[in-house]
Structures are given as structure tokens and as C-alpha cells.
Amino acid sequence: MSLSTQHSARSADWRLAGAVLAGRAASALSRRLGRGGGTVIAGHVVPRLAPDALSRLSAALPDGVVLVSGTNGKTTTARLLAQVLDASGRRVVHNRAGANLLTGIVSALAQAADTRGRPRADVGLFEVDEATLPRALPPTRPRVVVLTNIFRDQLDRYGEVHYVAAIWRRALAALPPGATLVLNADDPLVASLGAVHPGPVLYYGVAVPALATPGLSHAADARLCPVCGAPLAYARSYYGHLGAYRCSACPFARPTPAVVAVEPVQLGPAQTRFQVDTPAGALRLTLPLPGLYNVYNALAATAGGLALGAAPTAVAAGLARVSAAFGRLERIAVGDRAVSLALVKNPVGCTEVLRTLTTDPAPKTLLVAINDLFADGTDVSWLWDADFELLGGQVACAVCSGTRAADMALRLKYALVAPERLLVEPDVARALQQALARTPVGGTLHVLPTYTALLALREALRRQGAVAGFWED
Amino acid sequence: MDLRLGHLYPELMSTYGDRGNILTLLRRAEWRGLRLHVDGIGLGERPDPAAYDLYFFGGGQDREQAVVAADLVSHKGAALREAAEAGAVMLAVCGGYQLLGREFRTGSGAVLPGIGLLDAWTVAGERRNIGNVVVRCPWDAARRTLVGFENHSGKTYLGPGCAPLGLVAVGAGNNGEDRTEGAVYRDVYACYLHGSLLPKNAWFADHLLHRALVRRYGAGVPFPPLDDRLEEAAHQAILARVQQVGRAAVSVQ
Numbered sequence: 178m179s180l181s182t183q184h185s186a187r188s189a190d191w192r193l194a195g196a197v198l199a200g201r202a203a204s205a206l207s208r209r210l211g212r213g214g215g216t217v218i219a220g221h222v223v224p225r226l227a228p229d230a231l232s233r234l235s236a237a238l239p240d241g242v243v244l245v246s247g248t249n250g251k252t253t254t255a256r257l258l259a260q261v262l263d264a265s266g267r268r269v270v271h272n273r274a275g276a277n278l279l280t281g282i283v284s285a286l287a288q289a290a291d292t293r294g295r296p297r298a299d300v301g302l303f304e305v306d307e308a309t310l311p312r313a314l315p316p317t318r319p320r321v322v323v324l325t326n327i328f329r330d331q332l333d334r335y336g337e338v339h340y341v342a343a344i345w346r347r348a349l350a351a352l353p354p355g356a357t358l359v360l361n362a363d364d365p366l367v368a369s370l371g372a373v374h375p376g377p378v379l380y381y382g383v384a385v386p387a388l389a390t391p392g393l394s395h396a397a398d399a400r401l402c403p404v405c406g407a408p409l410a411y412a413r414s415y416y417g418h419l420g421a422y423r424c425s426a427c428p429f430a431r432p433t434p435a436v437v438a439v440e441p442v443q444l445g446p447a448q449t450r451f452q453v454d455t456p457a458g459a460l461r462l463t464l465p466l467p468g469l470y471n472v473y474n475a476l477a478a479t480a481g482g483l484a485l486g487a488a489p490t491a492v493a494a495g496l497a498r499v500s501a502a503f504g505r506l507e508r509i510a511v512g513d514r515a516v517s518l519a520l521v522k523n524p525v526g527c528t529e530v531l532r533t534l535t536t537d538p539a540p541k542t543l544l545v546a547i548n549d550l551f552a553d554g555t556d557v558s559w560l561w562d563a564d565f566e567l568l569g570g571q572v573a574c575a576v577c578s579g580t581r582a583a584d585m586a587l588r589l590k591y592a593l594v595a596p597e598r599l600l601v602e603p604d605v606a607r608a609l610q611q612a613l614a615r616t617p618v619g620g621t622l623h624v625l626p627t628y629t630a631l632l633a634l635r636e637a638l639r640r641q642g643a644v645a646g647f648w649e650d
Numbered sequence: 651m652d653l654r655l656g657h658l659y660p661e662l663m664s665t666y667g668d669r670g671n672i673l674t675l676l677r678r679a680e681w682r683g684l685r686l687h688v689d690g691i692g693l694g695e696r697p698d699p700a701a702y703d704l705y706f707f708g709g710g711q712d713r714e715q716a717v718v719a720a721d722l723v724s725h726k727g728a729a730l731r732e733a734a735e736a737g738a739v740m741l742a743v744c745g746g747y748q749l750l751g752r753e754f755r756t757g758s759g760a761v762l763p764g765i766g767l768l769d770a771w772t773v774a775g776e777r778r779n780i781g782n783v784v785v786r787c788p789w790d791a792a793r794r795t796l797v798g799f800e801n802h803s804g805k806t807y808l809g810p811g812c813a814p815l816g817l818v819a820v821g822a823g824n825n826g827e828d829r830t831e832g833a834v835y836r837d838v839y840a841c842y843l844h845g846s847l848l849p850k851n852a853w854f855a856d857h858l859l860h861r862a863l864v865r866r867y868g869a870g871v872p873f874p875p876l877d878d879r880l881e882e883a884a885h886q887a888i889l890a891r892v893q894q895v896g897r898a899a900v901s902v903q
Contacts, residue, residue, distance in 0.1 A: 329665065337665070337711040393661070400661060401713055408693075549891075555781065556799045558667025558844040580891065583884035587849050590880050591670070591677050601883070 193233055194294035196226035200287040219287040220280030231279065232316035233294075234286040240267060240300040242317040243481060246310045247325030247367075248341070249526040250474045251277065253466070254325055255304040256502045257478035261495030262300055265487035270298035273503075277306045279313060300485065307341050311348035322352060323359040323481045325473065327366040328417055330523040330554070342366045342403060349373045357484040359477065362434040363419040369403040371432060379484050381476040382434035385442050388469060389413035389420060404429040415469060416532075417525035436480040438472055446537050453479055457489045463497050466506060468533035470526070504631045506533070508621075511643045514613060515621040520631055521545075522554065524562035527625070531567040534623055540573040543623050544612040545589075546605050546630035547579040553627040557581050565592035574615045576600045578608035579630045605630055606637040651871070652685045653862050656702035658726070658746065659710070659718050660690040666801065668708030668743055670846025674855050675704070681876055684863070693721045699732040703862040704739045707746030709844070715745045719762045722749055727765035734767050739862045740838040743847060747832070747840035748772045748804055768833050768840060769811025775825070778803040782892050783843055785816025785823065785831045787854075795819070796851045797888040798843025806842075808833055815841045820892045837861050850888060852881035 200219030207218045223230045235242050245255045259271045272285035282303045289296045305313045307327070314322070324345065327338045349370060352358065358374045361367045362382035371378040383389075393400065393414050400418070402409055407426035414420030423430035435456050442451040449464045449472055464475050475496055482492050501507040504520040519534070521527040534541070549555050565588055572594045577585040582603040590596055600615075602608040605626075616622040626634055657672060672688060679686040686704075691697050710718065730750075734740060742750050751770035754762040764771075780801045786793055796816055805825035808814060814824070815832025823831030824842070832841030839858070841847070848855040856873070863871045 339711060339713055401717065406713060406717070556666075556801055556844065558670070558799060558846055561667035561670025561673065561846045561849070562664075581887075583880070583887040584850070587880050587884045588670075591673050591849060593677075596877075596880060599880075 193227045193230060196223045196230055197287045197290045197294040199226055217276050217280040217284045220284030223283050223287050231283050234296055235301060235317040237295050238301050241320035242301040243321040244303055244305050244319045245323045246305045246307055248328040248330045250325040251304040252502045253474040253505050254477040255302055257475055257496055257499050258481045259302055260499045261478055261482035261487050261492050264495035265491035267299040269300055269302050270296055271302045277304045278309050311344055314348050315351045318353050319356055321357045321481055321484045323477050324367050325477050326361055326364045328523055328525045338366060345370060346373055359480045359484055362432045365409060365422050366403050368432055379480050380432045380434040381436040381480040383415055383438045385438060385440050389415050402429050416529055436476055438476055455483060457483055460489055460493055462493055465499060468529060470529040509638060509643050513618050514616050516624055517621050518624045521625045522627055524559050527563035531564055535567050535571055541571050541623055542573055542616040543575040544608055545577055545585050546626040547581040547585045548627050548629045549581050550629045553629050557584055560588045572598055574598050576602060576608050576612040578602050578605050605633045609634060609637050651867060653703045655686055655688045655704040656691045656697055657688055658691050658707040662714040662718050663708045663710035663745055665711055666709045666844045667846045671848045672706055674848035678855055679859060682874060696725050697729050699729040703866055707742040709744030719749055722765055723763055731767050734836055734838050737837055737865050739858050742840040744802060744842055750840055768835055769809035770806050770833050772804040772806045775803045775805040779822035779826055783821030784819040784892055786819060787816045789834055794853055796854060797885055798845040798847050800842045802842050815839055850884045852878045
């Protein structure tokens with residue numbers, strides 16, 4: 178290296194170190210001033226001072242980077258995978274609390290870096306917003322990319338499912354040829370992306386006919402073949418458009434997953450026990466999360482972990498000790514009641530939360546908080562595609578809150594919840610108090626918020642001393 | 651008393667919460683002791699023009715809409731036009747609205763034929779119009795408002811053969827130029843309003859049901875009012891919200 182190259186390499190090091198320090202100072206200041214979790218402010222400061230920060234920080238990780246994206250399940254899958262990697266003895270830098278734009282990723286790396294700008298971690302694990310994946314891929318040069326599913330979500334932001342599939346298809350051209358692409362075989366939109374990558378592709382899926390239904394739900398978004406456009410024929414479906422499918426015209430069909438959940442599967446109200454066949458042998462898993470959709474998240478984490486070289490024992494151990502992520506069936510004690518928070522944002526995800534919630538038929542107290550701010554999605558039409566009818570006669574009392582409280586009350590009325598059991602209180606903090614007051618002592622208040630309502634509720638709960646701020650995850 | 655509703659392409663054209671419209675009609679019929687039978691009319695089927703009192707045609711994704719357009723023209727166009735002339739009640743939203751018109755001209759210049767049931771045509775626009783919408787209905791004796799949410803880049807223009815469903819107070823409407831929204835022709839009502847449309851516009855849901863009932867059972871048919879306090883509150887909440895935030899929080903595509 179010539180003297181001038183050495184010099185500029187060293188000054189680039191100093192610039193990066195300085196940028197990282199500035200970012201961390203901004204974060205600490207933000208938290209000290211009580212202005213939110215300081216989760217992403219570093220991510221704004223650092224690139225301004227060192228534009229190549231993301232690629233340099235990523236490249237400094239000995240075991241590289243894994244990216245997780247998809248419509249539903251990013252946060253939970255990433256959290257599961259973090260536990261698996263931790264159980265395999267790796268130090269993980271992970272963008273927590275759903276800060277999944279580029280700023281969140283840079284911030285996480287900056288927070289984990291030492292004073293010389295080098296991350297104190299072995300592997301970077303980042304959940305990435307679907308529309309951000311194309312920009313996150315090139316600088317992070319991931320070893321593994323996990324794609325969970327594509328569902329209709331926030332139509333005012335993303336447009337349609339085919340749009341997300343198309344931008345991912347283009348983004349994957351930048352995937353390093355030796356990287357492993359981990360794909361949900363049961364989602365035709367995701368599975369069709371396997372053909373794009375010349376390197377290793379690891380599919381995961383479910384093969385448990387007892388849990389499937391014939392045909393597709395009304396909310397299924399992918400009925401046409403992503404390759405040729407002809408209708409897809411489904412032998413069975415698990416939820417949304419996930420299932421066993423083949424094209425009626427061209428050879429496209431569900432690939433056989435190497436990581437696959439097989440019978441028996443025991444779906445319980447608080448945990449799931451199931452068996453997964455993998456190239457590294459059969460695993461008997463106990464997952465402390467309920468719901469079939471969390472089985473899919475666990476499969477994604479299993480496949481991602483195996484692709485990164487985690488041993489099967491680490492997979493089992495990691496999955497067994499996970500706790501619910503921020504707002505994903507997260508349980509919080511508030512005095513002598515419990516609060517369960519389950520983020521809702523699109524029809525399929527909301528329906529699965531409702532399905533999981535109602536497996537226990539006991540009467541429930543609910544707080545449904547629907548905001549229509551930009552981060553929530555400004556179009557709340559999706560509420561009419563979510564199966565609130567699943568609540569059946571189980572609603573003792575439902576408090577409807579958020580900027581669209583009145584829409585939500587209307588939705589429940591048409592789902593045949595008696596109007597006298599409905600309370601409308603747009604202010605989320607007040608609604609929380611009213612809902613708690615109506616929850617029996619020792620019982621659980623089930624809260625279904627959209628994203629910004631979840632943040633507001635978390636803040637209200639924190640002020641009551643009920644839970645640590647989300648940045649302390 | 652029974653009514654029959656034909657739901658066009660329920661699986662392919664049901665992307666934007668349009669199912670809420672069917673649910674609203676179903677419940678509001680039920681709550682009056684009426685039975686609304688809903689049938690799906692899918693690809694390849696040729697409906698009998700006299701079989702249904704009401705039709706619903708929702709919105710879909712571009713890819714699905716292209717598949718539906720071909721089938722609509724070949725298998726359903728004549729029957730639907732005949733049903734409309736005979737006074738059947740129809741509600742079409744977004745993609746369904748566009749396909750009831752004469753044609754849709756895409757950005758690349760390709761022309762997708764509609765069935766020409768409505769004297770309207772659509773061209774692909776440069777920007778997507780997304781946000782809350784408030785319109786006032788000139789054809790309604792009380793000139794009541796409809797509230798909804800639009801999300802479309804197509805621009806629809808009306809010919810002399812149909813009238814606007816509403817005049818825009820807030821939002822873009824048909825094309826963002828002439829302040830019209832939607833179209834009305836006989837008892838065919840079409841628009842770009844999601845939300846879903848009918849739950850928050852109970853008077854309009856009842857209008858559709860009542861028109862269909864009168865056509866089948868005569869003008870003396872009982873049609874009691876329902877307790878619409880929640881519906882009214884939700885309608886008013888949108889009127890208040892557009893005052894607060896304009897159309898919506900910033901949303902750009």
C-alpha cells in the first residue's frame with residue numbers, strides 16, 4: 178500500500194470511529210432527554226459523517242450479516258434467530274424493537290461498536306423493511322437472507338404484493354453468489370424468487386395436513402402464478418396464501434422444503450411443540466409462542482440458523498428460551514392483571530392473531546387501538562378483510578381506540594359483537610385505563626394495536642412502571 | 651323476503667376491504683328480517699341476467715384485473731348490460747368501476763376493453779391519488795355525503811350517458827380535474843371509494859337494499875330504520891378527521 182493510500186485508509190478509519198462516537202453520543206443524549214428510545218438517531222448521524230459506514234461496519238463482522246424480511250414475522254423471526262445464534266456461542270448485533278430501515282441498522286451497528294468504530298459482535302442480524310431490502314443488500318453483503326412471506330400490507334405505502342415481489346427479485350441480483358437464500362416454500366411469491374439466485378437456496382415449510390384447510394381463505398392475495406400468471410391450484414392452505422400449490426399451466430409448484438414441520442404439532446395457548454425435519458436431522462422443538470404463524474417464524478429461524486452453521490442443539494435451545502418480541506403477543510404484568518399486546522397491521526396477520534387468541538373460548542376483554550398515521554397505513558379498509566368474526570361470542574367488553582376508534586367499533590358491530598359491549602375512546606392512554614378497569618382481577622387484557630398505537634400504549638404502560646422502555650429489550 | 655346478490659369475481663377482485671360492502675348489505679338485510687343470498691360469479695361463468703337483484707364488483711391488483719377483464723367481456727358483458735337496463739342494482743368499486751366503463755388505456759398505450767355498461771373511460775395517470783374522500787351526492791334528494799378512501803392512479807372521465815355519483819368536497823375523485831367522483835346510471839352506482847364504502851355510509855347501503863326490494867316486491871315493502879348511531883359516529887369522525895389532517899398523513903408513491 179502506498180503512503181497516501183495508507184494515509185487515506187487510516188483517515189477513513191478515524192472518520193468512521195468519529196462518526197460512530199458522534200452517533201452514540203446522540204443516542205445517549207436522546208435517551209437522557211427522554212425523547213424516545215434513541216433507537217435510530219445514531220443511524221441518521223453516522224452516515225452523514227461517514228457515508229460508507231454501513232458497508233465498513235458490516236465488513237468488520239467476522240461471521241458477516243444475515244438479513245430478515247417479509248410482510249409478517251420479521252421481528253419474531255429475527256428474535257428467534259438471535260436466540261439461536263446466541264445459543265451457538267456467537268455475539269449478535271441485532272436491530273431490536275423493529276427499527277428496520279437503514280437508519281435502524283446503522284444505529285444498531287454503531288451502538289455495538291467500540292471507540293475505534295469496530296463492532297463488538299461476531300454476526301449482524303437485521304430485520305429489514307420490505308421496501309428497504311434493495312438498499313440494504315449491497316452495503317451489508319449478507320451471508321444469509323431470510324424471506325418469510327409477502328402479504329397485502331399498507332396498500333397506501335407498498336401498493337400490491339406483486340410490487341414487493343418485483344423489487345425483491347431485482348434486489349436479489351446483488352446477493353453475493355456464495356450467500357444462502359432462505360425462503361418460505363409455502364408462499365408462492367417468495368418461493369418463486371429461488372430461481373433468481375445462482376447460489377444455495379434453503380426452503381422451509383409445513384407438511385401437516387391436519388392443520389390445513391382445503392381451498393384458500395378470502396384474504397389470499399396470491400392466486401395467480403408469479404411465473405406465468407395462470408391460476409394456482411392449491412391442494413391445501415395453512416393461512417392466507419401459504420400452502421401446497423402448483424400452477425395450472427406451467428411447471429411452477431411448491432418446492433420441497435429441506436426444513437419442514439411434520440406431524441405431530443401440538444398448538445397450545447402459550448406454547449407449541451412440533452417436530453422439524455432438517456438436513457442435520459430431526460428436531461423436537463418446544464416454542465414458547467402460540468399460533469401456527471409462529472411455527473413458520475420458528476422454521477425460518479431454524480433454516481437461517483442452520484445456514485449460518487448453528488448446530489441443531491443450538492437451534493432447539495435458542496428457540497426454547499425465546500420470549501415474545503415487542504408487541505408480538507408480548508405479556509406485561511400491570512398490578513394484578515396481565516396485558517397481552519399483539520400488533521395488527523394487515524388482514525392475514527390480524528386474522529392469525531385473532532385465531533390464536535380465540536383458541537381459548539373464555540370471554541375476553543379487548544382493547545383494539547387503530548391509528549391511521551403514515552406508519553400504521555392511512556387506509557384502514559383492511560379491517561374489513563380481517564376475520565373479526567372469529568371473536569364469536571367471546572367478547573365480554575371491547576374498548577375501541579385510536580384515531581379510527583369509530584371505524585373499529587363499526588367493524589365489531591358488523592362482526593356481531595353487541596353494541597352494548599363496545600366502548601369508543603379515541604385517546605389510547607384513557608382507553609387503556611378503561612379497558613384495565615373492565616378486566617377481571619387476575620385476568621388478561623388482550624390488546625390489538627396498530628404500530629403507532631402500540632408505541633403509545635407501551636409508553637403509557639412504562640409510565641405506570643409496568644414495563645421497561647422498548648429500547649431496553 | 652329474499653334478495654339475491656351476485657358477487658363478481660370474489661376471489662380475484664377483493665383486494666381493498668370490499669368484502670365489508672357485502673357484509674354490510676348482509677347484516678342490514680338480516681337486521682330487518684330479510685335474507686340476502688350471496689353467490690360468487692367467477693371466471694368462465696355466464697350469469698343469467700334475471701338471476702340477481704343486486705351485483706357487487708370490487709377492486710383488484712393489476713395482474714388479476716387483466717385476467718378478469720378478458721373474462722368479463724367474453725362471458726358476462728351482455729348479461730350485465732341487460733340486467734342494468736332492466737333495473738338491477740349494482741355497486742362497483744375501483745377496478746370493477748373501471749371495467750364497467752368502455753375502456754381502460756394503460757400507460758404503455760394498450761387498451762383494455764370494458765363492457766361499456768357505463769358511459770365512462772379510464773386512462774392511466776401519472777400519480778396515485780391516495781387519501782380520505784368526502785363527496786356530496788347530487789342525485790340524492792337530501793344531497794347527503796359519502797365518505798371513503800381512494801387509492802388509484804387511473805383517471806376516469808364521464809360521458810353524457812351517466813352522471814357523477816358525487817361532487818368532491820375533499821379528495822381527487824374520478825380524475826382530480828373535474829371534481830366528480832364515481833358514476834351513476836339507472837341503478838348502477840360506481841366509485842373509487844374504499845373504506846369499506848358501505849359501513850360508514852349507512853344511508854347509501856340502505857338505498858341500494860331498498861331499491862332492490864322495491865323492484866322485486868313493490869313500493870309498499872316495509873323497510874324500517876335501524877339504530878345507526880355507530881355508523882353515524884364513524885361517518886362524522888371522517889368529516890372531522892379530514893378537517894384535522896387534510897386528506898391523510900403524508901403518503902407518496
